Amino acid sequence: MMSYLIGLLSITYFWLMPYKEKEVEKLYYSISEVSGMFGVNNSLIRFWEKEFDNIKPKKNKKGNRRFTPEDIKNFRVIFHLVKERGFTLQGAQQKLKENKTDTFDQVELVDRLSKVKDFLISLKAGLPDSQS
Numbered sequence: 001m002m003s004y005l006i007g008l009l010s011i012t013y014f015w016l017m018p019y020k021e022k023e024v025e026k027l028y029y030s031i032s033e034v035s036g037m038f039g040v041n042n043s044l045i046r047f048w049e050k051e052f053d054n055i056k057p058k059k060n061k062k063g064n065r066r067f068t069p070e071d072i073k074n075f076r077v078i079f080h081l082v083k084e085r086g087f088t089l090q091g092a093q094q095k096l097k098e099n100k101t102d103t104f105d106q107v108e109l110v111d112r113l114s115k116v117k118d119f120l121i122s123l124k125a126g127l128p129d130s131q132s
Contacts, residue, residue: 028058028066037072038079048078051089054096073104080107 035042049055049065054074057065067075081092081103095103 025069028068029072031057031065031067034067034072034075038075038083040079040083045075048075052078052093052096076111077104077107080110 029037031042031045035045038045046065049057052074055067055071055078057067057071059065077096078092081087081095082089087095
């Protein structure tokens with residue numbers, strides 16, 4: 001009887017657990033997907049590909065660029081330096097050559113803090129107004 005109850009409890013627990021869908025990460029992204037992620041034109045993606053050595057997309061038989069998640073991370077860092085912090089292309093190239101790991105860590109920290117900020121703003125919006 002006891003093993004029956006334990007089994008019933010474990011099945012009940014399984015069904016009551018919230019379902020969390022795993023995020024599917026693609027192996028390759030097209031140039032239009034990448035430009036859409038950053039809100040820039042395809043031509044800027046092609047230009048940055050030529051200017052920065054750390055972006056090396058693979059090309060399929062048709063010649064279409066296929067960007068890896070690693071390329072996306074590199075684009076994120078370049079986008080942060082050039083568009084968000086106002087670096088020139090030469091300044092961004094220099095920064096990546098001098099302190100690549102520090103720069104990547106800094107961008108990751110900014111992304112995490114931005115997510116925390118968004119969460120706190122949404123949490124605040126859900127609180128009732130307390131007017132005294």
